[in-house]
């Protein structure tokens with residue numbers, strides 16, 4: 001679980017992220033607080049052995065909670081007002097976002113040779129008994145690969161993700177991820193990422209290679225026209 005405050009998903013130097021007004025800081029802290037509560041709910045709901053009447057009582061309470069949350073909803077073409085897309089603040093990113101009930105969340109740090117990530121997966125992520133679902137491993141790896149490519153100055157979209165599952169990923173165990181860019185060929189960027197446990201960081205449980213393509217301006221406009229304004233200062237768009 002994350003603390004409230006500055007624990008949401010950012011990329012790069014936090015000092016570079018747009019100056020937060022007091023009200024934006026407060027709203028992001030509240031989004032994180034709700035995210036923490038939702039993650040606790042999701043995890044406990046996946047692990048519960050409570051009797052049927054208790055589950056029905058909980059369902060009624062959750063339905064009640066949707067009333068204030070549902071009052072003001074954004075549409076698909078609108079970014080969350082608490083996000084800063086180019087600054088890399090994505091409050092609801094389903095892997096790292098502190099506001100997302102789906103996110104473990106994965107905490108990513110920028111290091112000298114690449115990026116590292118840490119998280120612990122609860123029972124909500126179970127695939128084979130006691131171990132993570134393979135799709136969840138791929139989700140974590142795609143995210144950290146994307147982060148590594150962006151952090152290296154070559155943001156792009158995943159067009160290929162090759163995932164090799166060498167050993168099952170244990171739940172309720174602190175995990176370490178790492179990723180680095182291994183090749184840049186024009187708009188094509190290749191990166192490699194791994195998942196291990198914190199206790200045995202050199203034993204690679206899952207290894208992925210991702211191919212990322214930097215978007216041409218016309219592609220960015222076609223895909224993200226309503227939310228992304230490509231210009232010379234936008235690092236997400238290749239200008240070749």
Ligand SMILES: CCCCC/C=C\C/C=C\C/C=C\C/C=C\CCCC(=O)SCCNC(=O)CCNC(=O)[C@H](O)C(C)(C)COP(=O)(O)OP(=O)(O)OC[C@H]1O[C@@H](n2cnc3c(N)ncnc32)[C@H](O)[C@@H]1OP(=O)(O)O
Pocket residue numbers: 011085086088142143145146147150155156157158159160187188211213215216219236
């Ligand atoms: C990306 C902008 C978003 C804004 C980002 C802003 C700031 C960044 C901040 C934070 C980011 C931090 C972390 C990132 C987070 C998460 C990472 C998750 C990433 C994803 O989860 S993202 C969703 C899944 N992703 C897709 O939804 C892509 C679907 N896709 C397409 O929309 C098209 O594919 C497109 C438009 C990408 C390319 O357009 P296209 O396909 O027409 O390709 P194009 O002509 O441009 O080709 C150029 C060269 O790539 C080769 N090439 C293409 N595809 C290939 C393949 N599959 N295998 C081998 N080579 C391939 C060609 O062969 C050619 O090679 P060559 O030059 O040698 O001929």
